[in-house]
Amino acid sequence: xxQDYVATQRKGIREELQEYLRQSASRLSxxxxxxxxxxxxxxxxxxxxxxxxxxxxxxxxxLCGATPDRNHxxxxxxxxxxxxxxxxxxxxxxxxxxxRGKPSVYYGYVxxxxxxxxxxxxxxxxxxxxxxxxxxxxxxxxxxxxxELNSDxxxxxxxxLSHEIAQVGLAQMKDVDHGAAQDxxxxxxxxxxxxYKTGRYTFALPFMTGAIIAGREAHMVEELGRLGEELGVIxxxxxxxxxxxxxxxxxxxxxxxxxxxxKKTLFRLYLFESASEEDRERLSKVFGSSEVSEADLEFVxxxxxxxxxxxxxxEDVARLxxxxxxxxxxxxxxxxxxxxxxxxxxxxxxxRDR
Amino acid sequence: xxQDYVATQRKGIREELQEYLRQSASRLSxxxxxxxxxxxxxxxxxxxxxxxxxxxxxxxxxLCGATPDRNHxxxxxxxxxxxxxxxxxxxxxxxxxxxRGKPSVYYGYVxxxxxxxxxxxxxxxxxxxxxxxxxxxxxxxxxxxxxELNSDxxxxxxxxLSHEIAQVGLAQMKDVDHGAAQDxxxxxxxxxxxxYKTGRYTFALPFMTGAIIAGREAHMVEELGRLGEELGVIxxxxxxxxxxxxxxxxxxxxxxxxxxxxKKTLFRLYLFESASEEDRERLSKVFGSSEVSEADLEFVxxxxxxxxxxxxxxEDVARLxxxxxxxxxxxxxxxxxxxxxxxxxxxxxxxRDR
Numbered sequence: 189x190x191q192d193y194v195a196t197q198r199k200g201i202r203e204e205l206q207e208y209l210r211q212s213a214s215r216l217s218x219x220x221x222x223x224x225x226x227x228x229x230x231x232x233x234x235x236x237x238x239x240x241x242x243x244x245x246x247x248x249x250x251l252c253g254a255t256p257d258r259n260h261x262x263x264x265x266x267x268x269x270x271x272x273x274x275x276x277x278x279x280x281x282x283x284x285x286x287x288r289g290k291p292s293v294y295y296g297y298v299x300x301x302x303x304x305x306x307x308x309x310x311x312x313x314x315x316x317x318x319x320x321x322x323x324x325x326x327x328x329x330x331x332x333x334x335x336e337l338n339s340d341x342x343x344x345x346x347x348x349l350s351h352e353i354a355q356v357g358l359a360q361m362k363d364v365d366h367g368a369a370q371d372x373x374x375x376x377x378x379x380x381x382x383x384y385k386t387g388r389y390t391f392a393l394p395f396m397t398g399a400i401i402a403g404r405e406a407h408m409v410e411e412l413g414r415l416g417e418e419l420g421v422i423x424x425x426x427x428x429x430x431x432x433x434x435x436x437x438x439x440x441x442x443x444x445x446x447x448x449x450x451k452k453t454l455f456r457l458y459l460f461e462s463a464s465e466e467d468r469e470r471l472s473k474v475f476g477s478s479e480v481s482e483a484d485l486e487f488v489x490x491x492x493x494x495x496x497x498x499x500x501x502x503e504d505v506a507r508l509x510x511x512x513x514x515x516x517x518x519x520x521x522x523x524x525x526x527x528x529x530x531x532x533x534x535x536x537x538x539x540r541d542r
Numbered sequence: 543x544x545q546d547y548v549a550t551q552r553k554g555i556r557e558e559l560q561e562y563l564r565q566s567a568s569r570l571s572x573x574x575x576x577x578x579x580x581x582x583x584x585x586x587x588x589x590x591x592x593x594x595x596x597x598x599x600x601x602x603x604x605l606c607g608a609t610p611d612r613n614h615x616x617x618x619x620x621x622x623x624x625x626x627x628x629x630x631x632x633x634x635x636x637x638x639x640x641x642r643g644k645p646s647v648y649y650g651y652v653x654x655x656x657x658x659x660x661x662x663x664x665x666x667x668x669x670x671x672x673x674x675x676x677x678x679x680x681x682x683x684x685x686x687x688x689x690e691l692n693s694d695x696x697x698x699x700x701x702x703l704s705h706e707i708a709q710v711g712l713a714q715m716k717d718v719d720h721g722a723a724q725d726x727x728x729x730x731x732x733x734x735x736x737x738y739k740t741g742r743y744t745f746a747l748p749f750m751t752g753a754i755i756a757g758r759e760a761h762m763v764e765e766l767g768r769l770g771e772e773l774g775v776i777x778x779x780x781x782x783x784x785x786x787x788x789x790x791x792x793x794x795x796x797x798x799x800x801x802x803x804x805k806k807t808l809f810r811l812y813l814f815e816s817a818s819e820e821d822r823e824r825l826s827k828v829f830g831s832s833e834v835s836e837a838d839l840e841f842v843x844x845x846x847x848x849x850x851x852x853x854x855x856x857e858d859v860a861r862l863x864x865x866x867x868x869x870x871x872x873x874x875x876x877x878x879x880x881x882x883x884x885x886x887x888x889x890x891x892x893x894r895d896r
Contacts, residue, residue, distance in 0.1 A: 216708070216709070216712060219709045219712045219713060219734075219738045220712055220713065220715075220716045220734065220735075220738070222712045222715045222716055222719075223712050226712065226715070277672050277673075277676065280668075280669070280672065281669035281672065281673075283665075301722065304723060306722045306723055307722070308722075311637075312718065312722045314634075314668070315634070315635035315718045316715055316718060316719070318631050318634065318635065318672055318675075319631075319635075319711045319712070319714050319715045319718065320711075320715070321672075321676075322631065322675075322676075322679070322707075322708075322711045323708045323711040323712060325676070325679065325680075326679075326704040326705075326707050326708035326711065327704070327708055329683055329700065329704040330700075330701055330704040330705055330708070333697050333700040333701040333704065334697075334701060339693035339694050339696070339697050340693050342693070342697050343687050343688075343693050343696050343697060343700075346683065346684075346687040346697075346700050347684055347687040347688060350680040350681070350683040350684040350687065351680075351684055353676075353680050354570070354676075354677045354680040354681055354684070355570070355573045357673045357674075357676045357677040357680065358570060358573045358574055358576045358577050358580065358673070358677060359573060359574065360673050361574075361576045361580070361670055361673045361674070362574045362576055364666065364669045364670060364673065365576075365670070368655065368660045368661070368662075368666045369658060369660055380573075380574065381574070384573045384574070
């Protein structure tokens, strides 16, 4: 079970995160009191994550037949810091006030600003959040640049990491734009967004990281990257589904926040395509509104079901699943056991409920 | 004249920026249309800068007795991208709508959002601006990680760069916090902020970058860093002075924007310390207000002069100047010519008017 695997890797990654961020706290205390504050906050925030990305670095090393070592764990910790950076900035853009069951990072500062009587607490919180995200990203880069690796591999990792995350930034822009504008979006565009915003970053990046540290050749690294991309698209579609049908307790953010942000998911796209004019009118008011009530949510669920949207999305997922199965079968230079483990990841992405 | 030197270096750095960002535009077009849009925007935005930081990389190489090569110019281009990243994020936090004589990056998107009828254009512009800043930073890291250098030097550069910029992020938090809260701040704290927000980043970082690429030993790199820090503090104090007394045309941002943002400059600190109670009451209303009129500005100028604040700041500057002169005289392993050139940089920082 991949969930169990991720769970077993968390401890080692957390320890690396802890060690690095405690070191950073002391180093950065030289600048000002925000140095240790940010390092401690990032330790707590990053440690609370599922650590799927970090665990997948170690997983990829094993797939490549390598014995995961401290470099893999440190790279995993760096990817978790990258994840924190992205979440911190995303929550500002999406105005998500809750994350991982607590106030989101920026929103924690909004609340503190209110207590301190600072004028425009929202702006204060967003500003501090921007900075904390930036620092998280830079600490991640610094950690990767410090790995005790052959320096060519290290430079290759830094290049790959910065390139992949820049692509995530561009995909995020598209996401913001689609959330704000009322432009039509096609299923193809949605899937491209998923490839870059989640697919490459959640799966391809950790896979490639693990493979590069394991010293695997460029061809193998690329193939793993491509497979990761497809696996990640499935992961994202599942995420959208959980965002619509899950519960706040299991997904760690308010259900309906994607509806509020008017995220252009495949579900939303198919829903608006197939809903009756009357339903579409009400749906238009619900998606993107600042308050989504229980009744609104029920109405959305009902419309989705009546229009067989989940089934239609399932068809897309089935196609992606087939493609993954093919790629797993064709992946060069891995053992049968490795293929089985990749298939288990695919299964997890297809069936996870949190 | 250091201004002339900076001007002569701009062409070479701009060419590197152009080449790298045009390449990036084509590479990133794969993700979505924001790829080339952001690359083009960053080319234009970064090329419009004074390029002090970039030129100082080349300058430092020369100080170290090296002949500047393409690596220096590319590292210089990377630092200009870093500068763009910081300005783009800072303008969101400071709500500066103008930069380099044009709408600031985020504000350009606020305007476009208005034209497109997007609701909450301010939030849209800020969100897009956060992403563009992130991408700029990551492109800078990628460029440094690609330099055709001995890979140990390259990793050392990436580590140093990410560490220094993380420190800038923390200093920026302090700046935001002081701007928002009404907490007392001491002159010592202000100067520490200047060290990290400008000193290390504007002078120490380019100096160290140039010296590392030139292959100089750690001791020399550090000494240059320390000198850069002091030079940069003087640069920042001059910046505050220009922000108060300069004109929009020469400084490229609205005069009075530091007053609006209630930036806790040395000038502001000394002014509030020495002003009469009556003046202080009116000053409290002007600093941090959303509109600063011509009359307000005149009143601030008048108070500054009456309380001999510029003279008091000059005394601090004189002390910093002395320290720099001492460090320049003691710098190990550089020629007399190099010392003269460093003295010219010091003079520029003391007397620049834009």
